[in-house]
Amino acid sequence: xxxxxxxxxxxxxxxxxxxxxxxxxxxxxxxxxxxxxxxxxxxxxxxxxxxxxxxxxxxxxxxxxxxxxxxxxxxxxxxxxxxxxxxxxxxxxxxxxxxxxxxxxxxxxxxxxxxxxxxxxxxxxxxxxxxxxxxxxxxxxxxxxxxxxxxxxxxxxxxxxxxxxxxxxxxxxxxxxxxxxxxxxxxxxxxxxxxxxxxxxxxxxxxxxxxxxxxxxxxxxxxxxxxxxxxxxxxxxxxxxxxxxxxxxxxxxxxxxxxxxxxxxxxxxxxxxxxxxxxxxxxxxxxxxxxxxxxxxxxxxxxxxxxxxxxxxxxxxxxxxxxxxxxxxxxxxxxxxxxxxxxxxxxxxxxxxxxxxxxxxxxxxxxxxxxxxxxxxxxxxxxxxxxxxxxxxxxxxxxxxxxxxxxxxxxxxxxxxxxxxxxxxxxxxxxxxxxxxxxxxxxxxxxxxxxxxxxxxxxxxxxxxxxxxxxxxx
Amino acid sequence: xxxxxxxxxxxxxxxxxxxxxxxxxxxxxxxxxxxxxxxxxxxxxxxxxxxxxxxxxxxxxxxxxxxxxxxxxxxxxxxxxxxxxxxxxxxxxxxxxxxxxxxxxxxxxxxxxxxxxxxxxxxxxxxxxxxxxxxxxxxxxxxxxxxxxxxxxxxxxxxxxxxxxxxxxxxxxxxxxxxxxxxxxxxxxxxxxxxxxxxxxxxxxxxxxxxxxxxxxxxxxxxxxxxxxxxxxxxxxxxxxxxxxxxxxxxxxxxxxxxxxxxxxxxxxxxxxxxxxxxxxxxxxxxxxxxxxxxxxxxxxxxxxxxxxxxxxxxxxxxxxxxxxxxxxxxxxxxxxxxxxxxxxxxxxxxxxxxxxxxxxxxxxxxxxxxxxxxxxxxxxxxxxxxxxxxxxxxxxxxxxxxxxxxxxxxxxxxxxxxxxxxxxxxxxxxxxxxxxxxxxxxxxxxxxxxxxxxxxxxxxxxxxxxxxxxxxx
Numbered sequence: 001x002x003x004x005x006x007x008x009x010x011x012x013x014x015x016x017x018x019x020x021x022x023x024x025x026x027x028x029x030x031x032x033x034x035x036x037x038x039x040x041x042x043x044x045x046x047x048x049x050x051x052x053x054x055x056x057x058x059x060x061x062x063x064x065x066x067x068x069x070x071x072x073x074x075x076x077x078x079x080x081x082x083x084x085x086x087x088x089x090x091x092x093x094x095x096x097x098x099x100x101x102x103x104x105x106x107x108x109x110x111x112x113x114x115x116x117x118x119x120x121x122x123x124x125x126x127x128x129x130x131x132x133x134x135x136x137x138x139x140x141x142x143x144x145x146x147x148x149x150x151x152x153x154x155x156x157x158x159x160x161x162x163x164x165x166x167x168x169x170x171x172x173x174x175x176x177x178x179x180x181x182x183x184x185x186x187x188x189x190x191x192x193x194x195x196x197x198x199x200x201x202x203x204x205x206x207x208x209x210x211x212x213x214x215x216x217x218x219x220x221x222x223x224x225x226x227x228x229x230x231x232x233x234x235x236x237x238x239x240x241x242x243x244x245x246x247x248x249x250x251x252x253x254x255x256x257x258x259x260x261x262x263x264x265x266x267x268x269x270x271x272x273x274x275x276x277x278x279x280x281x282x283x284x285x286x287x288x289x290x291x292x293x294x295x296x297x298x299x300x301x302x303x304x305x306x307x308x309x310x311x312x313x314x315x316x317x318x319x320x321x322x323x324x325x326x327x328x329x330x331x332x333x334x335x336x337x338x339x340x341x342x343x344x345x346x347x348x349x350x351x352x353x354x355x356x357x358x359x360x361x362x363x364x365x366x367x368x369x370x371x372x373x374x375x376x377x378x379x380x381x382x383x384x385x386x387x388x389x390x391x392x393x394x395x396x397x398x399x400x401x402x403x404x405x406x407x408x409x410x411x412x413x414x415x416x417x418x419x420x421x422x423x424x425x426x427x428x429x430x431x432x433x434x435x436x437x438x439x440x441x442x443x444x445x446x447x448x449x450x451x452x453x454x455x456x457x458x459x460x461x462x463x464x465x466x467x468x469x470x471x472x473x474x
Numbered sequence: 475x476x477x478x479x480x481x482x483x484x485x486x487x488x489x490x491x492x493x494x495x496x497x498x499x500x501x502x503x504x505x506x507x508x509x510x511x512x513x514x515x516x517x518x519x520x521x522x523x524x525x526x527x528x529x530x531x532x533x534x535x536x537x538x539x540x541x542x543x544x545x546x547x548x549x550x551x552x553x554x555x556x557x558x559x560x561x562x563x564x565x566x567x568x569x570x571x572x573x574x575x576x577x578x579x580x581x582x583x584x585x586x587x588x589x590x591x592x593x594x595x596x597x598x599x600x601x602x603x604x605x606x607x608x609x610x611x612x613x614x615x616x617x618x619x620x621x622x623x624x625x626x627x628x629x630x631x632x633x634x635x636x637x638x639x640x641x642x643x644x645x646x647x648x649x650x651x652x653x654x655x656x657x658x659x660x661x662x663x664x665x666x667x668x669x670x671x672x673x674x675x676x677x678x679x680x681x682x683x684x685x686x687x688x689x690x691x692x693x694x695x696x697x698x699x700x701x702x703x704x705x706x707x708x709x710x711x712x713x714x715x716x717x718x719x720x721x722x723x724x725x726x727x728x729x730x731x732x733x734x735x736x737x738x739x740x741x742x743x744x745x746x747x748x749x750x751x752x753x754x755x756x757x758x759x760x761x762x763x764x765x766x767x768x769x770x771x772x773x774x775x776x777x778x779x780x781x782x783x784x785x786x787x788x789x790x791x792x793x794x795x796x797x798x799x800x801x802x803x804x805x806x807x808x809x810x811x812x813x814x815x816x817x818x819x820x821x822x823x824x825x826x827x828x829x830x831x832x833x834x835x836x837x838x839x840x841x842x843x844x845x846x847x848x849x850x851x852x853x854x855x856x857x858x859x860x861x862x863x864x865x866x867x868x869x870x871x872x873x874x875x876x877x878x879x880x881x882x883x884x885x886x887x888x889x890x891x892x893x894x895x896x897x898x899x900x901x902x903x904x905x906x907x908x909x910x911x912x913x914x915x916x917x918x919x920x921x922x923x924x925x926x927x928x929x930x931x932x933x934x935x936x937x938x939x940x941x942x943x944x945x946x947x948x
Contacts, residue, residue, distance in 0.1 A: 212813070220763065220764055221762050225895060226824045226826070231726060231794035232794050237802035237805050238718075238722060238726065249712075252712065290693075290694055317705075320706050327815060329808050329811070329816070330810035331805050331806065331808065332805065332806055332810060333802075333805045334805065336805075337688060337804060339684075341801060341803070347810070348811045350704065375724070420702040420705070
């Protein structure tokens with residue numbers, strides 16, 4: 001162990017020392033650049049300010065030697081900011097994604113003004129400090145640091161900064177389709193999301209898909225006395241809950257025929273990676289006050305395998321996220337304790353999908369399930385969904401990213417086969433036919449999407465070294 | 475048919491003509507007495523006014539020749555007003571029940587002042603006009619009319635007017651227990667509730683019992699992102715709906731082992747009476763926009779009998795009310811369309827019981843059912859309930875009441891084996907060991923419990939003839 005650490009330290013000093021030195025001498029300038037960027041309000045619906053952000057970012061890219069222009073979507077919405085830096089002789093192109101828009105703010109919940117960045121106790125506080133303006137500024141600093149140390153990128157670099165990620169990326173699909181050639185690359189690196197709660201780096205190779213539906217069962221046209229009519233009038237709560245219960249049991253096992261049909265098999269490497277992630281089950285359970293389930297409880301296994309259902313040890317959170325799931329998220333009908341049969345009852349389901357499940361096929365499968373079980377009078381309102389995406393762990397691109405992150409940080413990153421949450425990365429995978437990985441650099445306690453968003457400056461400094469490594473060693 | 479009607483008409487004219495004549499000559503006086511009574515606000519929680527009502531009623535009874543006094547409950551609450559009129563030589567005692575308190579009012583919803591009675595288009599509008607001050611005044615007028623025509627009651631009469639029926643009769647059990655001897659009778663007649671929607675008289679021989687429970691399933695201590703934790707954290711909506719679905723299916727069939735164990739067999743007479751009630755299924759379905767279920771749908775049969783489940787013709791509303799039922803009345807958890815696993819979810823069940831189901835045994839059976847099905851983490855909060863009550867149709871008392879109502883009105887009344895709703899009549903049955911029947915006299919469109927409560931004057935006049943018949947011919 002000691003020996004390996006020493007070897008890494010030597011490798012680190014050879015390639016990263018000059019980057020670190022550059023950063024140390026330029027911290028004030030880098031922070032000033034971030035501060036100026038953060039001061040421009042960036043809620044996606046605030047069109048004027050979003051355009052100001054885009055122009056600011058365009059100038060920033062040019063200032064750091066990157067040829068830049070705006071990419072508009074044919075369907076409208078905020079522009080994406082695109083930059084390109086060609087490397088003479090390079091045969092590969094790697095694209096870096098981040099978004100420059102931020103979540104809406106409720107200033108009354110903030111301790112400081114969300115658009116007046118301020119450094120307190122080694123963190124800078126402002127909307128988008130971590131999500132994602134900090135990472136964008138770190139990329140620019142990494143380019144400067146490489147140049148200052150007389151090093152060149154090893155590949156052609158492309159930068160793609162989206163302007164409506166926090167608003168649902170409504171126009172992204174059309175934008176990617178239109179600018180397919182411009183955005184062609186051999187790999188995409190997503191600079192979004194937080195590092196692991198332990199502070200360790202994590203490299204993430206997938207996200208789940210998602211599709212949502214609201215079910216509504218109807219009873220009598222108005223609420224009826226449950227004594228006078230309860231045996232006779234159809235009860236919408238009873239219809240609804242029986243429809244829901246036909247789809248998954250209390251432990252989470254999915255009972256919809258065909259739901260798992262398209263599930264891509266989890267590879268041995270993915271399973272091993274999931275099992276190798278830090279075991280914080282006990283800590284999570286304590287923090288959420290959740291009892292440890294009895295063996296077999298709460299187990300939906302990635303790929304139905306005989307015997308697995310009884311294997312509590314393999315049903316940790318990371319391994320479960322490799323599987324699709326049926327989540328009941330809301331239910332509402334009648335009034336608790338009021339003796340009436342209500343006129344209707346509704347519930348929402350959030351289906352989380354894995355590769356290669358398709359939202360439109362899940363929709364058809366669910367509708368067929370309800371028809372087959374006689375719930376023809378339950379109305380369904382589907383929300384638009386999108387597919388999952390997952391990059392194989394053993395691609396050369398995947399291995400290179402892991403190697404470089406390890407080298408620049410001096411520690412093996414956690415290998416996360418998939419996030420449980422959803423991002424529309426399938427758009428990149430399916431439109432651009434390019435593998436992707438997610439390399440989060442910011443602190444996990446950054447209050448992303450909430451009040452008092454912040455970025456730990458030490459994370460900003462380390463990000464510069466990681467990006468410099470990715471730019472120059474891929 | 476014609477012959478029978480003629481015979482009835484003759485009988486009617488012999489005994490009821492003088493009652494009707496008396497009424498016709500005294501309408502203004504009777505109406506004045508009702509108006510004065512209705513002008514005293516009578517919400518059970520309005521202690522001062524409830525006492526004013528009781529004193530007013532005491533004086534009214536005395537004025538009409540009935541020895542009267544207040545009966546207090548040892549546990550507190552409004553007093554009951556008790557009156558007694560002995561008949562020399564009579565061997566039987568019949569008690570008449572009504573309540574003098576009324577539902578709370580929201581004056582903004584009333585077209586006229588609820589405490590300023592006014593006659594419009596042949597109806598008197600005021601709170602309690604129908605429920606039950608009108609019937610009380612009709613009883614007093616019936617006593618006067620008998621006296622004016624030189625006739626005596628055929629039995630000893632007792633009057634029991636409750637002061638907190640609309641507030642849940644909380645102190646009634648203790649009051650009946652304390653005044654058991656005072657209230658001893660050979661039969662009770664309840665002068666509460668409306669006539670059938672068709673306008674026909676109905677005599678009702680039972681009410682269902684009721685017991686309610688609220689179930690709460692808990693998940694994580696705070697709402698968790700359904701993407702990141704949905705496969706892993708227990709989902710309280712899933713636990714709750716699976717617990718509920720284990721108890722009854724979408725069609726209303728009860729799946730709780732032992733639930734029907736204590737159900738008293740429905741007699742052939744009760745079943746025949748239920749089947750003989752007017753068939754207004756189509757009209758009700760149209761009015762509530764309910765589709766006719768397929769054969770077998772929504773069928774919970776009174777007594778499990780082979781083959782009955784497929785017999786749509788026998789599953790009319792009245793026949794279904796002879797059975798107990800499990801009604802889901804409210805459900806709530808999470809937020810529709812928000813992708814989170816909520817911290818908890820709750821639902822309420824209204825169990826309607828038939829003789830001889832006991833609320834405390836239903837409670838034990840439900841708890842055992844949930845335990846057996848593994849829902850040990852669902853918390854239950856039971857409300858106090860009470861048992862059903864039903865008087866056999868073939869008791870001499872039952873037959874006499876039916877005969878007298880037919881004779882005084884000139885038409886066979888509808889024989890209703892039980893109401894679907896619940897009243898604590900078991901308290902009378904169990905404490906006083908006396909059979910009861912309900913003889914509603916007021917119009918069914920009286921807006922009972924709602925704004926613009928009213929009593930059709932023609933119903934008031936007919937009530938006087940019916941009560942005179944019951945007083946003098948039982």
